[in-house]
Amino acid sequence: MRVEYINPFVEAAFNTIKTVLGVDIVRGKLYLKDTSQPVLGVAVLVGLAGDVEGRVIFDMEKTTALKIASDMNGETLTEMDELVKATIMELANMITGTAVTRLQDLGFSFDLTPPVLFSGEKMELANTGVEALIVPVDLPQGRLEINVAIRERI
């Protein structure tokens, strides 16, 4: 993944979460991964197109999703209902949107697809030959993993 793309995503994630949730976050070490991996329980996928092709996945446990949605809505939510799903997708959209805007400023043209949310037990994510950048984010609500895979259109 091009180094120019990394910072916009990391900054967008941290700034957006900080603003929206008003919490302190601990930034984990970035690393690369090419194998399939377990999905923690709730995953939101946002596709990227334009100069590049790729996707961003926001992966978290169900309890984390509920806590984040509760804090964003200012009420206690205990079920994965429509509101929770919409809230989590909105957060993913905001982060990806911010990142793409930053990239636009740097001269890269990206488009987004609408977010898609997956939830379930014991899910696994598999894609071959795609190397993903993992941005781990530790929140008081739990751990959020942002998984970014982007490649140049050749």
Added chain:
Amino acid sequence: MNNRNTELNTEQTDAIENSELKMITFSLAGKDYGIDIMQVKEISRMLDFTYIPNAPYYVRGVYNLRGEIISVIDLRLLFHLPVPEKEEASSDEDVENLIVLQFGDYYLGVVVDRVDKVCSVAMSEVQAAHPLFSDISIKYINGLAHLDDRLYILLNVSLLAENEAGGRFTSGMESIAGGTFSSAPVTSAISSPSAAAPVGTSETVPAAADLAETTAVPAEESGTASASGALSETALREMFDRFTSGLAAVCGFYVNEWSYETVYDLFRRYVEENGSAPDFHTADEYSRILPFVLEEEESVWSAEYFDAVKSLLPDSSGTFNAWCSWCGYGYSAYSLAAALLSGNENLNLRVWATDDDLLKISMGPNLTVQNISPDNPIIDFTEETKNGFKFKKNLAEKILFEYHSIENGNPFPKMKFIVAKGKTSFYNNDTSKKIISELYAKTEKNSYILVADYETLPESEFRLVYSGSMKIYQRI
């Protein structure tokens, strides 16, 4: 020695296929794993490891196990798995589960989520792991065992000590590493490279044995070399095997199919001159006969490289894709682009510059160089600023800097020029094999590969077109 090895291995394999493997099972992030019980000394629960400053991120510290100081690493940190949060030490729940592993006379503690049980599985039930299966690196996996409706991932724990620590942990790790559960005869690779080649030893060094299969070993040729005189080819080969094990453990340099020829030649010359195998214990000693085992400092290319690359360049029309693997800060990527463009300024060039060191590669797009000699041709492609020499925009825009680990697959197109200088031997044998085939896969007819002067590509597929302080090969 090869023959004896084969016999031994067959015997061992037979015995193993009929035998049962006893393993200790445990879980990490909800998945089940197993470790051969023969490598486990004990299981314990403990807290309060003594933290060591500047240790790698996965090292939790050291622990005093009844007078024995052992290092403790956290498998979850090593494999980047989530670590459940522990409250302050108040209740029983808060202590960590620890498995103490034994390698020879050396102990290593590993922290896991939960220790499960001891169970047996027939060796014949153990299957090879598939790269897609697990979220931990395939190199740590020995196989998979299916038992009671659960799938256990068998970990190659020897590699923990040997590989990740880069030779920090000593005491014969290398000879166990990479082996399957069959690697029973454990010898101390580091303490014995100097032994005067007892011809009758039955040790097997997996790395070297593996190499013997994959590399065309000029056995007869060196056997008849007059100066080797009293030493038989077998003895020499055994000494060489021990030498390469030590080299891997001390310098992290794994002799592979590219570096084999040069290392073996230099080794043989040393033995012929001194009458005995080298007795080396430090990287400095190894580097005296193998200067290339120390990592080079990065800099822009010299005029020699520049002219060599420039002279090779055909009047290429269409896109000219080049790949600078392990480009670090990007010096070699800028140099390559400049050399190619000075050969043909209208070249439709695109250079992929990749490295798995995020800090270094992030500097790439804005690299400034402190000193460039005025007679280095690359100076024409730079502008002097108050911070040093900066590369001109028309050069910089040709280069894509990517954070990429060459061990993972990549979507790059076929390349006309690849720089792969002096790095493949710093990966263990399985990984370097994979990397080399990945590099080959990106070449096409007439593609060039630039390698270090000690690296040799197979003559059947590559033609040497330049040889100096580095080599350039062209694919036939």
